[in-house]
Amino acid sequence: xxxxxxxxxxxxxxxxxxxxxxxxxxxxxxxxxxxxxxxxxxxxxxxxxxxxxxxxxxxxxxxxxxxxxxxxxxxxxxxxxxxxxxxxxxxxxxxxxxxxxxxxxxxxxxxxxxxxxxxxxxxxxxxxxxxxxxxxxxxxxxxxxxxxxxxxxxxxxxxxxxxxxxxxxxxxxxxxxxxxxxxxxxxxxxxxxxxxxxxxxxxxxxxxxxxxxxxxxxxxxxxxxxxxxxxxxxxxxxxxxxxxxxxxxxxxxxxxxxxxxxxxxxxxxxxxxxxxxxxxxxxxxxxxxxxxxxxxxxxxxxxxxxxx
Amino acid sequence: xxxxxxxxxxxxxxxxxxxxxxxxxxxxxxxxxxxxxxxxxxxxxxxxxxxxxxxxxxxxxxxxxxxxxxxxxxxxxxxxxxxxxxxxxxxxxxxxxxxxxxxxxxxxxxxxxxxxxxxxxxxxxxxxxxxxxxxxxxxxxxxxxxxxxxxxxxxxxxxxxxxxxxxxxxxxxxxxxxxxxxxxxxxxxxxxxxxxxxxxxxxxxxxxxxxxxxxxxxxxxxxxxxxxxxxxxxxxxxxxx
Numbered sequence: 001x002x003x004x005x006x007x008x009x010x011x012x013x014x015x016x017x018x019x020x021x022x023x024x025x026x027x028x029x030x031x032x033x034x035x036x037x038x039x040x041x042x043x044x045x046x047x048x049x050x051x052x053x054x055x056x057x058x059x060x061x062x063x064x065x066x067x068x069x070x071x072x073x074x075x076x077x078x079x080x081x082x083x084x085x086x087x088x089x090x091x092x093x094x095x096x097x098x099x100x101x102x103x104x105x106x107x108x109x110x111x112x113x114x115x116x117x118x119x120x121x122x123x124x125x126x127x128x129x130x131x132x133x134x135x136x137x138x139x140x141x142x143x144x145x146x147x148x149x150x151x152x153x154x155x156x157x158x159x160x161x162x163x164x165x166x167x168x169x170x171x172x173x174x175x176x177x178x179x180x181x182x183x184x185x186x187x188x189x190x191x192x193x194x195x196x197x198x199x200x201x202x203x204x205x206x207x208x209x210x211x212x213x214x215x216x217x218x219x220x221x222x223x224x225x226x227x228x229x230x231x232x233x234x235x236x237x238x239x240x241x242x243x244x245x246x247x248x249x250x251x252x253x254x255x256x257x258x259x260x261x262x263x264x265x266x267x268x269x270x271x272x273x274x275x276x277x278x279x280x281x282x283x284x285x286x287x288x289x290x291x292x293x294x295x296x297x298x299x300x301x302x303x304x305x306x307x308x
Numbered sequence: 309x310x311x312x313x314x315x316x317x318x319x320x321x322x323x324x325x326x327x328x329x330x331x332x333x334x335x336x337x338x339x340x341x342x343x344x345x346x347x348x349x350x351x352x353x354x355x356x357x358x359x360x361x362x363x364x365x366x367x368x369x370x371x372x373x374x375x376x377x378x379x380x381x382x383x384x385x386x387x388x389x390x391x392x393x394x395x396x397x398x399x400x401x402x403x404x405x406x407x408x409x410x411x412x413x414x415x416x417x418x419x420x421x422x423x424x425x426x427x428x429x430x431x432x433x434x435x436x437x438x439x440x441x442x443x444x445x446x447x448x449x450x451x452x453x454x455x456x457x458x459x460x461x462x463x464x465x466x467x468x469x470x471x472x473x474x475x476x477x478x479x480x481x482x483x484x485x486x487x488x489x490x491x492x493x494x495x496x497x498x499x500x501x502x503x504x505x506x507x508x509x510x511x512x513x514x515x516x517x518x519x520x521x522x523x524x525x526x527x528x529x530x531x532x533x534x535x536x537x538x539x540x541x542x543x544x545x546x547x548x549x
Binding site for chain 1: 313320321389391395399
């Protein structure tokens, strides 16, 4: 659906993005992961037609998007990091204005508004003046802005940034619902967010695409990393994990009154077997979850490889 | 239709934050003050058409000031608030965006100009002037306002800050006004060129006197088109920055 080929952008002599190629498919949510200044926003701005590439091409359904034709702009929805809002308008007034800017007729806008309000979870806020909305709701109006014209490609630049934990959970729900019938690409430097909202990850570092794939594909040889809270004495647990066939490696920490946390790597996802074996060996299992630092591990590994 | 979308939003936005009220009230107050003290306050007896000419002379100056104040925010404010993304990702062309911004400013200039109608009405009721003189005079004010508004939109497209845009527009407009002085001290053909390029002396005076001249109308239309075109090019160039 979207084909990006050798996308390159210079600002003067500084190369912000170099030879980046990837594709996006309908129904897919793709995360652009990278540190601040990695080139994420530059890439998204070129996808949105805001910047002209120094080299390379962006094709949407076979049409050259870098030409930024008016017809093509109508198929793209873009939410920049700082949501562009007119504070004096109500949510409905603003969305109507945004629809007109996207070339929609008045009838089409009125027909689309209820669905957009539902997608962005703005029910009950339609007549509220934007200036009086909380930051989280302003972001949601931004999401509504990006999909008012039912675009084929939705581009979200750091949609989670600045939100509080409750707003983050709500925004995740909104983003997950966006990909139905369209492709979504979002950028973030919050690694956990990419993992929770995206089907695929593009890792950008110093202007170059250093890896792309699902989280599992990016960690092909590292197995499954788990964090398990165990009850028992240290030597017994250490001995059990050392001898267990499914465990490739582990580290124990936080020993406190017989409670230990084990971070371990399994060759494959055999967590149920491992838990059964632990319980069978008389070791208490208080909690099992995937290690939170998995994406961080991917990212650090990939960027270190690139630097080397 | 696209131009109207921009123009309607911009026109309404003038009334948000009181900027329109402040500009309109200030201009009407000062213009009323000058009208009474200077135009009507002359000790010697004058014909009504001379009083009307002075009114249009005064109104021309206020139209220039109002146009600068109204246009300095148009594009600069969008950039400063980062709402320009709404426009650049829309289906509108840069030409339509610029035309919409200029149209909104011209709507305000027209409204402001219309609100001064009570002054020539006073002259009309108490004296003897031709309605055609009033209409041509107002056409001149709108033509002058159109040209200065276009310069203002161009200034606003260059700068991110409203103040810088306003100062730039003021300097450019004043330069265009005083070009006629240059025409007095230069030799042909520069004298003719600077005289024709001057935004006030050669072109506004006929309107002020109630004379409709195609040359002056063409001049104001050309200045408007030129600066709107340059503003469009500035916006287009942003994609390559």
